Amino acid sequence: MTAAKQMQIIRLFCLILPIIILGYITLSTQHKQTSGKLWHVEITGYDPRDLLHGRYIRYQLNWSKYGKTPQAKEALCLISGATDTTTPIISTDQQNCTSIIKPGKNPENWNYRGRRYQIPEKYADALDDAFADSKNKFSVDLHVHNGHIYIGDLYMNGSKVKENYSNIQSRYNDQNSSKFEAQEFTAALKNLRPYVVTDTQVCVSYEIDWARHGLIYDLTTTTPDLCLTRQANGHMQAMPVSDDTQSCSARLNAGSWQSTWNYPFETFCRNNRHGQFLLDQYKQDPTAFTAQISTNANETLYVKDLMIHGVKFNDAFNTEIKKQ
Amino acid sequence: MGLKHKLKKWTKAELLDSTQAEAILKYERQGIGTKYFRGLVGLALLIIFGGLAMVIASNWAEIPGSVKLTVHFLLNAAVAYAIWQGKLRDNYWLREGASFIFAALNLTLIVLIGQVFQLNGTVESASLLWLLISSPFLFIFGESRMIAILWLVGFLTTTALNLEDLIAGLDISMAEKNSLFLCLSSLVPSLLLLSAMSPHFKALRPEWQHSYLVTGTSLFIIGGLFASFAWYGDSDNLRREFAEYYLLPTVLFAGWAALLYGLGRFITSSTYKTLCRFAAFACISGLIAVLPFRPEIDTFATVHFVLFAALIGYFAIPLSLHGLVTISILLVTLRLFAFYIELTGPMFAMGIGMIVTGIILLVALRFALKIDKKIKQKLFGGEA
Numbered sequence: 012m013t014a015a016k017q018m019q020i021i022r023l024f025c026l027i028l029p030i031i032i033l034g035y036i037t038l039s040t041q042h043k044q045t046s047g048k049l050w051h052v053e054i055t056g057y058d059p060r061d062l063l064h065g066r067y068i069r070y071q072l073n074w075s076k077y078g079k080t081p082q083a084k085e086a087l088c089l090i091s092g093a094t095d096t097t098t099p100i101i102s103t104d105q106q107n108c109t110s111i112i113k114p115g116k117n118p119e120n121w122n123y124r125g126r127r128y129q130i131p132e133k134y135a136d137a138l139d140d141a142f143a144d145s146k147n148k149f150s151v152d153l154h155v156h157n158g159h160i161y162i163g164d165l166y167m168n169g170s171k172v173k174e175n176y177s178n179i180q181s182r183y184n185d186q187n188s189s190k191f192e193a194q195e196f197t198a199a200l201k202n203l204r205p206y207v208v209t210d211t212q213v214c215v216s217y218e219i220d221w222a223r224h225g226l227i228y229d230l231t232t233t234t235p236d237l238c239l240t241r242q243a244n245g246h247m248q249a250m251p252v253s254d255d256t257q258s259c260s261a262r263l264n265a266g267s268w269q270s271t272w273n274y275p276f277e278t279f280c281r282n283n284r285h286g287q288f289l290l291d292q293y294k295q296d297p298t299a300f301t302a303q304i305s306t307n308a309n310e311t312l313y314v315k316d317l318m319i320h321g322v323k324f325n326d327a328f329n330t331e332i333k334k335q
Numbered sequence: 336m337g338l339k340h341k342l343k344k345w346t347k348a349e350l351l352d353s354t355q356a357e358a359i360l361k362y363e364r365q366g367i368g369t370k371y372f373r374g375l376v377g378l379a380l381l382i383i384f385g386g387l388a389m390v391i392a393s394n395w396a397e398i399p400g401s402v403k404l405t406v407h408f409l410l411n412a413a414v415a416y417a418i419w420q421g422k423l424r425d426n427y428w429l430r431e432g433a434s435f436i437f438a439a440l441n442l443t444l445i446v447l448i449g450q451v452f453q454l455n456g457t458v459e460s461a462s463l464l465w466l467l468i469s470s471p472f473l474f475i476f477g478e479s480r481m482i483a484i485l486w487l488v489g490f491l492t493t494t495a496l497n498l499e500d501l502i503a504g505l506d507i508s509m510a511e512k513n514s515l516f517l518c519l520s521s522l523v524p525s526l527l528l529l530s531a532m533s534p535h536f537k538a539l540r541p542e543w544q545h546s547y548l549v550t551g552t553s554l555f556i557i558g559g560l561f562a563s564f565a566w567y568g569d570s571d572n573l574r575r576e577f578a579e580y581y582l583l584p585t586v587l588f589a590g591w592a593a594l595l596y597g598l599g600r601f602i603t604s605s606t607y608k609t610l611c612r613f614a615a616f617a618c619i620s621g622l623i624a625v626l627p628f629r630p631e632i633d634t635f636a637t638v639h640f641v642l643f644a645a646l647i648g649y650f651a652i653p654l655s656l657h658g659l660v661t662i663s664i665l666l667v668t669l670r671l672f673a674f675y676i677e678l679t680g681p682m683f684a685m686g687i688g689m690i691v692t693g694i695i696l697l698v699a700l701r702f703a704l705k706i707d708k709k710i711k712q713k714l715f716g717g718e719a
Contacts, residue, residue: 022422025471026415029441030408032468033448037404040452129450131396162453176396 044163047156048110050089051097051166052077054126054149067127068142068165070149074121077101086158087112087121097152113158120160128165130172137180141167144183191308194261196239196247197318198302199223205293213286215293215317216278219302224249237263237272239306264310272312277302279317281324288328292319400451407447411440418476431479438469438485459496466493474540483546491550494523510578521587524558525595527551528614532607552610559617559643560666565624566636573627581627588622591615606654613650617643637674641667648710661707668703672696 054070074080074087078101081087088108089099102108112121128151130138141147152163165172167179201220207213226249228235235251238259242248252262263272281289292299303316303323319327342356351359414437421430442465449456466489473486498519502512528551530536537544573581592615599611620643623629648663675695679688 022475023419025475026418028471029437029468030411030415032464033411033441033444034408037408037448037452040448040454044452123455126455128453133396162455173396 040161043156043159044154044161047154047161048089049097049163050099050110050153050155051095051150052099052153054151067129068138070126070128071124072121072126072151072153074101079103080122083122084114086114089155110155111158112155112160120158126162128162130165131176134176134180137176137183138172140183141179191259191261191306191310193305193307194239194241195303195305195315196241196261197245197321198247198304200300200302203293203297203300205290207290208280211286212280212282213290214278214280215289215300216276217300217302218276219272219304221249221273226250234265234273236265236310239263261306262310263306263312277314279314279324284332285324285328288331289324292327403447404444404451407440407444411437411444414440418472422476427479430476431482434473434477434482435485438465438473438482438489441465441469457500459493459500462489462493463497466490474543478540478542480542480546483540483543486543487546487550491523494520508578510576510580513576514580514583517584518587521591524551524554525591525614527554528610529598532602532604548610552613555614555617556647559620559646560640562621562624563636563639563643566629566631566639567633569631570627570629573625584625585622585627588618588625592618592622609650609653613646616646616650620646633677634674637670637677640670644670657711660710664703664707664710668699672699 053073053076055073077089077099080101081103086105088102088105089110089112090102090107091109092098092100099110105111114120114122142149148168150166150169152166154161154163167175172179199220200217201223203215203217205213205215224247226237228251238250238252238257239261240248240250240258241260252259265272279289280286299320301318301321302314303318305313305315307313317324322330339360342351342360345351346353346356414433417433418430418437420426421428421433442461445461445464448454449461469489470486473482477483477486499516502516502519505512505515507515527547531544531547531551533544536547573584577583595611595618596615599608599615602608602611620639623639644663644666647666648660651657651659651663672695676692679692
């Protein structure tokens with residue numbers, strides 16, 4: 012064989028190498044995904060609420076529903092249920108397992124908490140809402156091949172999600188279409204802390220005192236969405252959203268990272284004479300401060316202004332200047 | 336100003352004779368039509384592909400995974416065939432363009448396989464697989480700088496993503512992991528620079544060799560400059576990160592500096608000699624930053640940065656890299672300006688402070704440009 016011919020063969024090999032390798036990965040994954048033992052396993056969000064980041068759902072397999080899970084570094088032994096062979100039961104008898112799932116090197120196989128399920132961008136918002144809705148049950152098909160997990164279809168309440176994208180979208184988009192009008196309320200404050208930034212700038216950090224608006228909730232549980240109503244005397248009343256029949260003037264979404272209505276530290280800063288006025292007012296009466304908040308159709312909260320004895324900060328400052 | 340007018344001006348200034356000017360004009364006239372035509376064909380193809388992408392994107396969820404994968408494999412095969420044809424017909428741009436597209440398609444196919452089969456793969460593993468399967472054909476078929484840069488970007492990204500990941504998986508102590516990471520990552524710029532000095536490599540792939548040289552040197556420049564920021568950290572850091580191996584960074588950087596400087600003495604090419612010496616100084620810059628008992632004085636960060644930036648300019652002169660001299664002067668100016676901001680931080684937060692700072696920056700930049708002009712006039716002679 013001539014050197015030129017050898018070079019031709021090397022070139023051809025280099026060119027088809029990516030196709031051969033990726034083709035092998037595709038076919039072997041396809042084989043593993045269809046040949047291994049099929050299980051149907053419920054999933055939950057990795058964090059307490061919806062966990063959609065762009066185009067995937069972040070989830071973990073809810074093994075605790077199927078028995079006592081072993082330590083993270085141990086293998087998971089599954090046996091078939093008596094009635095439904097795809098529903099697993101976790102067994103401690105490692106000798107008679109229908110499937111054994113290896114723990115993985117950095118225990119990241121059966122107990123990996125950050126799994127992602129790719130979903131189409133077009134339906135992402137609707138699936139986001141559906142996943143966050145505790146009434147829905149999500150599950151996945153999974154195949155176990157040589158101790159490894161291969162994820163198959165995603166199910167919502169027993170139906171394949173990929174066959175019901177349109178239904179889920181119309182259902183959750185209809186819900187989303189009932190938006191609330193923008194509203195303004197006056198909120199009580201707590202934990203006011205003034206601090207001097209520079210010689211000329213003064214800031215006050217504070218939290219909204221939801222308890223003074225009737226809201227009592229357990230911080231250690233999932234942050235609820237809020238239903239705000241206006242009482243006859245104009246005061247704001249806050250309560251967790253319970254169901255669709257609840258009559259609210261406005262609603263506040265807890266958000267993916269639970270940092271909208273319950274964001275702990277808001278700040279209000281002013282310079283020069285305004286800053287000095289802010290500090291003086293705090294020294295005189297810290298309880299005089301309230302906040303003018305507004306809600307919008309996206310169910311998020313904004314603090315519009317800080318108020319002193321029910322008067323907007325700038326108006327209070329101007330009144331004080333006139334007095335002097 | 337049109338080419339015809341420019342040529343007339345250059346002929347008048349006796350930079351060109353009339354025969355040369357006519358030849359240039361003739362050549363460019365021939366090329367203009369082809370260039371415009373190619374440009375319009377490219378535009379038409381872009382519109383078609385854009386439309387196709389929009390049709391696919393809006394119906395992406397409804398297309399079964401097997402169809403998506405089959406179409407992608409067929410597309411990859413078609414582009415691979417285009418590379419082959421480009422090589423057979425000796426069509427430079429067909430080969431180079433198709434190689435670039437094939438490399439990009441390999442990456443999108445890896446991502447698509449992950450999506451279709453819901454594999455919880457990482458960016459690290461995807462980039463590593465891409466590099467492994469794409470490197471052979473990129474090197475065999477790609478001769479242009481475009482391909483060399485694509486490979487280098489892929490290589491550096493993959494190295495950065497995977498090195499830490501691979502070391503993290505080893506069953507060794509944290510100090511050993513940090514030591515191994517430092518040793519391996521310090522190899523990258525030196526290996527790029529040294530391999531670019533190989534005459535065989537230069538003969539085989541001149542554009543790749545040039546890209547290696549530029550990338551290796553750039554990494555030394557970036558490394559040397561960033562080393563100055565170590566002065567802001569505390570020196571106990573070495574004990575925390577490297578434990579009993581706390582002297583390793585010092586030994587490592589001193590070793591690299593000695594090796595590169597020594598190598599520079601044996602090399603005959605003046606360019607490579609200068610680059611080796613510069614790389615040795617960059618290693619000394621790293622060495623100073625990781626000295627175990629250095630004083631903790633933040634101001635030294637500015638001094639270190641300014642000196643190294645000046646060193647860049649100093650080494651750029653024998654290499655006739657005028658632009659690098661300007662960058663060096665600009666870096667010195669901006670670092671001194673940053674030092675001023677560090678000193679007068681609270682003042683910067685005020686309106687008047689910002690105005691004064693802006694004016695100082697303008698004056699400093701004007702001063703820097705003047706110095707740049709003067710230095711170039713003195714060093715290179717004539718117009719800078």
